[in-house]
Amino acid sequence: MKRDILGVVLCGGESSRMGRDKASLKMRPGVTQLERQLSLLEPFCNRLAVSLGPASRAEREVPEGIERIWDLPEWEGPMSGMLAALKSGGGWPVLAIACDMPYLEASDLLQLIHRRDPSRLATAFVASDGLPDPMCALYEGAALEALEEEAKSGRRSLRRFLKGPKVERVEPADSRFLASVNDLQELDRARRALRDPRD
Numbered sequence: 001m002k003r004d005i006l007g008v009v010l011c012g013g014e015s016s017r018m019g020r021d022k023a024s025l026k027m028r029p030g031v032t033q034l035e036r037q038l039s040l041l042e043p044f045c046n047r048l049a050v051s052l053g054p055a056s057r058a059e060r061e062v063p064e065g066i067e068r069i070w071d072l073p074e075w076e077g078p079m080s081g082m083l084a085a086l087k088s089g090g091g092w093p094v095l096a097i098a099c100d101m102p103y104l105e106a107s108d109l110l111q112l113i114h115r116r117d118p119s120r121l122a123t124a125f126v127a128s129d130g131l132p133d134p135m136c137a138l139y140e141g142a143a144l145e146a147l148e149e150e151a152k153s154g155r156r157s158l159r160r161f162l163k164g165p166k167v168e169r170v171e172p173a174d175s176r177f178l179a180s181v182n183d184l185q186e187l188d189r190a191r192r193a194l195r196d197p198r199d
């Protein structure tokens with residue numbers, strides 16, 4: 001069921017380890033990583049957007065009808081993308097996922113949505129290193145002010161923010177779905193593991 005949530009695929013990085021734009025790489029024949037992530041968010045979100053940064057080359061990959069949200073020039077990194085997304089969201093919660101997390105499934109997003117507590121600032125999965133993962137998390141509209149304070153005080157880490165109070169942390173039984181792909185070998189492994197028998 002769709003909700004008043006802004007679903008955002010983070011595509012603002014440099015993709016330096018991959019050596020080419022990660023969003024545009026095909027997960028399956030005819031389906032880019034970006035398209036796959038948008039289709040995961042689509043059933044849950046009344047608005048969909050792609051988060052773009054100054055170093056990313058993903059703008060041309062954004063399908064028609066999908067919003068583009070540019071990082072705020074005064075900040076850097078994914079923190080800048082989240083601040084821009086929350087501003088664009090106008091108070092709506094933002095469900096943010098990275099473009100390079102191919103193992104993520106709709107059921108994982110549903111788990112986040114079900115665990116959501118709107119009186120908190122965010123709901124985030126805890127990864128295998130025991131730290132919350134900012135690349136698959138639901139940020140409440142009220143997180144904007146708190147994140148701005150973090151950014152202004154020089155603390156520009158989303159992970160650090162998610163370790164703080166008023167954040168719901170969800171420990172999955174198996175956190176492998178949070179793995180990201182950063183080089184062609186990892187991408188190939190993911191393609192093989194997720195191959196659709198119809199392809």
Ligand SMILES: Nc1nc2c(ncn2[C@@H]2O[C@H](COP(=O)(O)OP(=O)(O)OP(=O)(O)O)[C@@H](O)[C@H]2O)c(=O)[nH]1
Nearest residue numbers: 010011012013014015016017053077078081098099
């Ligand atoms: N909006 C936005 N997204 C970012 C930014 N940096 C990274 N991301 C996204 O965050 C996710 C994880 O990024 P990383 O793998 O840490 O960084 P990357 O730049 O994509 O890749 P590397 O250059 O190899 O580190 C990806 O979906 C990126 O597109 C940024 O500055 N702005």
